[in-house]
Amino acid sequence: MSDIMRPMPFAHLMNWILSEYKAQGSIFGVSKLVKHDNGKALPIFEEKIESPYGPAAGPHTQLAQNIVAAYAAGSRFFELKTVQIMDGDELSKCVAKPCITAADECYNCEWSTELYVPQAYDEYVKAWFACKLLARELELGDPNGFVFNMSVGYDLAGIKSEKIDKYIEGMKDASATAVWQECMDWALANLDKFQKVDEAYVKAITPKVSNSITESTLHGCPPDEIERIATYLITEKNLNTYIKCNPTLLGYEFARKTLDGLGFDYIAFDDHHFVEDLQWEDAVPMFHRLMKLTGERGLQFGVKITNTFPVDVKAGELPSQEMYMSGRSLYPLSLSLAGKLAKEFKGMLRVSYSGGADIHSVKRLFEAGIWPITMATTLLKSGGYQRFSQIGEELMDISYDAWAGVNVEKAAALVDEFGGDGYYQKPMKPIPSRKLDKKVPLVDCFLAPCRNGCPIEQDIPAYLMLVKAGKFEEALQVITHRNALPFITGTICSHRCQDKCMRNAYDESVYIRGQKLKAAEGGFEALLPKLRPAAPVAGKKVAVIGGGPAGMSAAYFLGRSGVDVTIFERKDSLGGVVRHVIPAFRISNAAIDNDVKLMEAMGAKVELNCEVKSVQELFDKGYTHVILATGAWNKGSAGMEYGEEMNVIEFLEAAKKAPESLNLGKNVVVIGGGNTAMDAARAAKRIPGVEKVSLVYRRTKRYMPADQEELEFALEDGVEFQELLAPVGVKDGVLTCKVMELGEPDASGRRSPVDTGKVTTVAADTVITAVGEKVDTALYTANGLEVNNRGRAVVNADTMESSVKNVFVIGDGQKGPGTVVEAIADATKAARAIQDFDVDVYVEKNVNPDYQAPLAKRGDLCTDCKNCDDARCLGCATVCETCTEVCPNRANVAVAVPGMRMRQIIHVDGMCNECGNCATFCPYDSRPYKDKFTLFWSEEDFNNSENEGFLKLNGSNTRVRLGGQVKEYDVADVGCGLYEPLRKLICAVYDSYSYLLK
CATH class of the missing domain: 3.20.20.70 (Aldolase class I)
Incomplete structure (x- = not known):
């Protein structure tokens, strides 16, 4: 078995x-x-x-x-x-x-x-x-x-x-x-x-x-x-x-x-x-x-x-x-006990x-x-x-x-x-799951989890290798094929790619975002003059309403494809929330301007200080397609029973544009636990007259939605976290809160807050609520778009097209407050629906032609990642083989197969006790000890298993279980009827890895 x-x-x-x-x-x-x-x-x-x-x-x-x-x-x-x-x-x-x-x-x-x-x-x-x-x-x-x-x-x-x-x-x-x-x-x-x-x-x-x-x-x-x-x-x-x-x-x-x-x-x-x-x-x-x-x-x-x-x-x-x-x-604990015994026995106890x-x-x-x-x-x-x-x-x-x-x-x-x-020190936030929402295939299971964790599947291994080689222009060319905003995402992206990075299991994930910014800064001057839109596309004219990250991205991709595209932006500059709300200590206007230049190089036109509310008016002016990328600017609320609250967007806009206009008092409370709440708390610390900023949240830091690094930045800036508090109301400079406690963990380990029946107070001259902004439902209904029960436009998930033909909705305005890279993903879908382009131009560049280069890094931990010159990328698109490494019994084996790319994985049944460790580290949502093609040593073990795999009979005759069916094949015969990659894999074992057989 x-x-x-x-x-x-x-x-x-x-x-x-x-x-x-x-x-x-x-x-x-x-x-x-x-x-x-x-x-x-x-x-x-x-x-x-x-x-x-x-x-x-x-x-x-x-x-x-x-x-x-x-x-x-x-x-x-x-x-x-x-x-x-x-x-x-x-x-x-x-x-x-x-x-x-x-x-x-x-x-x-x-x-x-x-x-x-x-x-x-x-x-x-x-x-x-x-x-x-x-x-x-x-x-x-x-x-x-x-x-x-x-x-x-x-x-x-x-x-x-x-x-x-x-x-x-x-x-x-x-x-x-x-x-x-x-x-x-x-x-x-x-x-x-x-x-x-x-x-x-x-x-x-x-x-x-x-x-x-x-x-x-x-x-x-x-x-x-x-x-x-x-x-x-x-x-x-x-x-x-x-x-x-x-x-x-x-x-x-x-x-x-x-x-x-x-x-x-x-x-x-x-x-x-x-x-x-x-x-x-x-x-x-x-x-x-x-x-x-x-x-x-x-x-x-x-x-x-x-x-x-x-x-x-x-x-x-x-x-x-x-x-x-x-x-x-x-x-x-172990070290403390060793130290205690050493002291007790004056060092003479081994x-x-x-x-x-x-x-x-x-x-x-x-x-x-x-x-x-x-x-x-x-x-x-x-x-x-x-x-x-x-x-x-x-x-x-x-x-x-x-x-x-x-x-x-x-x-x-x-x-x-x-x-x-x-x-x-355990990170304040749980380590995100490295698992992808995919099942491991029987063959060719190598992939780059970072790419699959990225909403736009950027060719990350490709540009990491180019940056390492000092080829910044080439790296930026690879980046901008899928990512219209390399400076913005290189600075403030939530980097979900890093959550999936396999380097996490060694030391720290590769600093992918930083490498992207390095490519952007190093390659911008050389690449910008060479950017050209494609030949003009006849019969298509697109209006993009909203000049935030989603709108800019859509205009970039459409312009590059040769489509006549114009952005209509109600404010005096492009950039949306990134420009007008996110604090300057997070991202500079110069970085945003560089992304605008990339977009303009692709022929996109811009009309500022122009608010458009009627889709039909645009159609009447000759536009064939309209993309709504208006963001989520409507106020959210903490639901306090009494007292005034300042909206986080209004506060951050004022703090960025005219901080001297704000009179917040000495004590500021920010309600919320997301990245925007962290921005608000850090921005408030910088407002003249503010002495103390408290962040109130009904759970602990561990369960806040903010990213780990944003929590760390807030703590470094002196923000005080008031955990397990639910606000009731504010009056006379005092915020009254219910005291919460965490209940028993659910199946996922998450613990919900429970009211203890107690109350406490926090000094609060100003209360800023950062609890999630809302979309402008009225804009959609006024233009005849179908909306769901949350007031968001109903769209085709593959094209982002709404219920109104040729009208698309993307970005925060479609799904609620999200990330920049999610906005780019929406923009990509809409742009491709209007004028398709090949996103996979650089996919093959993710594979390192030198197979041994990533293998050479296996097993080596970096003890000082912050000061490491090497990006530390493991080259997962070239070779994974993680399941072979983490198996104590060596039951997963890498096999080179003639005619197939890289090495394939064989699971050796007789060496496995199903400890499950390979399932923990496989980037797929799978268990290699159950899901990889398995070599059996005996008929008894073959019959007592459900794994897809094979048993050598006599010569090249082989019994194979595949798709729940058991058949016998002469694998030396190319026309035996067995799935060809598996036939090649079995033959490679027989020809070059016969020592695996018992």
Whole structure:
């Protein structure tokens, strides 16, 4: 079945590794191999590790291929996935699937290995042997320069059981086991496959896989049981021993306050685990006793920080009631516990660290004496195991002195730092979904999510590459083919493209808007003189009523297409809300003027100070088409019961044109939570005489509609946020508000405000309401246009044509207040309906002819995005392959197919346990582990799955499930009747990737 993992025999494992490396230079998709050739290593457990990091006990140490991939990427300390007496099918039934989601902080509802214990044992031995062979053959480092650390749980009776005891003893010495002999026999029989591995080397590989162990205990395990287990492992099994510690040692109040202060206040948990888990007063004397016990036996004792931190499922994150949190939200708690223990034990308690460590923190953790460092969450994100490659290079120049204790001062300094480190601060707004409203296709699934997230589908990868190359004129040419307003959108666009950017899963999205402005400013002078409209189009004459972004865009596209077009604007200049309302500190008139020049270069005519209200009058004057682009200027209202409110548009117009005319008093309140409210609050701060500006909203900042950056700008300007307040009325300089609270989350996690019955007051000499402007319904009805129940014109969604023939309605005046780029999208539809043009002229330029260029960026995080010279674009239109990176088990594989563009994705059923992580990161609204074309290893698994995919029979005969139908094909026959791209894909697997087959 799809969620049952089928471990590979050692022969298959090694054939895959050696074949892939020979053909592609990679090992299970890891192409950035880390080699340790300085001859240095850190002593640990009477062994040594060339680097102090590796994968934590979890999904990345469950199968042999996972461990090998981590080793190839530089890992040298491996915390093997926990084994316990309950295993295999019995345990698997207890694990809800999917069980992992790592979109930002990570959550999981898995625990120990889903394999049977003997299977898990075999995987660890196979991985040990494979890493030994690869160390020598590929010269990755000292074959004895890495350490395997066991992990067992969860009670003494289970650990002493025959099954777990056999596991422990086998890990201490594998020489008498069948799997060891399997590995040895294969290696000796296949020496011809190696250049640097000989018989003597193979026979000298040590069977002593592990002499250290980490004790994992379930929540609520009594302290005496924890100590009994540790004592048994030390005295009876003679093992260097770590005990996993939970953040619950810090106490509920500390954990709640810390997470709340960092913006993780939505993470729900109560105090019951804090009460039931190991207590500080029990832990400290226990650790002293165990340190003494190991010291007497020449062993090492330490703690593993941290074990799981259980939180409640509140927004359907996973199909369970409770889940375990990890990643950057766990880092402050884990680090705080490490610092507290370091201080208590004067640095002499060894700490094995896990809990949100990544490229941002590993080196400082090591320098504080906190190591080895194991990680899981960072590997579950885009880049996957190759994130370890960057970490490996980062740690090449460390001191290799023996551990001398945790540096208490440095540990304390790290604890002090995280509160002010923005990296560990949750954004005020939830990270927008990266998902597109599309299902992943079986083939050719690469696309640029940024383009699909943009309402006008700009050719973003194309112009990013041109900007990087310094070709600003060409970049601007690409931009202006779809975007008539590069200066306006390059300055104030809401950049929904960046919400979809796959770079979000690394560090920050590419600053696409800034790159657009860079192209506009760098290419404008060269491009403007070369712009020409097309040859005049006979029989078409268009009037555009309204000279805001929508009207300007429509005129630009129509003029470029050769259509006679005129804008009628009631004000004295073009630009609409952008010119007359949005504050100058957001966008300059010069930027708007440049977009006007681009429009005029296309032959569009303009009549200012001219208000047109009759469509028929325009038709009577010979216009064949009319576009209404009048904006949404009618006042909105906060619905206060009493008192006066100033309309936000009126205020912003006055603040921009004549700020000296405004007398707002000392205290100004802005009601609303959108971008316009932020503009108003920031503008009010700049009005003479104003001392305090408060922004009142009935929810918290997290649920405000304003963009994250607009919230940040308002806070930087000193605007005070008055959250969870609903205005009642204003009188005598006082705004009375109802006090609200957030109710229980709905299925999406959104929490609606609930009236508490309490009231409070806010000082308010002036109240400005920014709660949404309205369209001028009267204009539509007066001209015979059909309107809906919200007073907005009814239009054809594809053409923007209204119920009156040849009359179109676009922009804010059609749908209500929106974004500039949405206005451009409307204008594009209307213009194309009148005179069509090809929007896809530059689509092919989105693909980088150098396939390796974007691949070279995979796995590398930028630790200082603001000052990075590179745009950091991952080139998703050229190559995606994200699902291959984020799969811990390597179950999604990229396959080059002759005659098809780029590499295609194959899902290998036998390597997948349906953890669901690939579904989190796939840009489509899909689950690659369910929705990508699947390779099956057995008829049983083929029959027990619903995935579309194939099973190799004999020769080129293949059983295929497609569209719910199962048929057999001879895929060597071009005319076999199978969909040709899938036939080519299967043939590529058979011809060039036969190692995928079992």
